[in-house]
Every structure is written in structure tokens, then in C-alpha cells.
Amino acid sequence: MKEKSKGLKESKKAPQLSLKEKRKLKKEKKNR
Secondary structure (H helix, E strand, O other): OHHHHHHHHHHHHOHHHHHHHHHHHHHHHHHO
């Protein structure tokens, strides 16, 4: 949970990374 909040804060700081992370999350969800 702590890591998730950190990712959200980072995505807000760098919206460009947020898009990449969103894609990664989608891939991880599919794998899961």
C-alpha cells in the first residue's frame, strides 16, 4: 500500500512517467 501511494505521488510529479506506469500496471493486471 505504501508503494502504491508513492507511485501515485510520483505519477503526479511526472505525468509522462504516469502513462508508462499505467501501461505497466495494465500488463501486470493481465499477467495476474
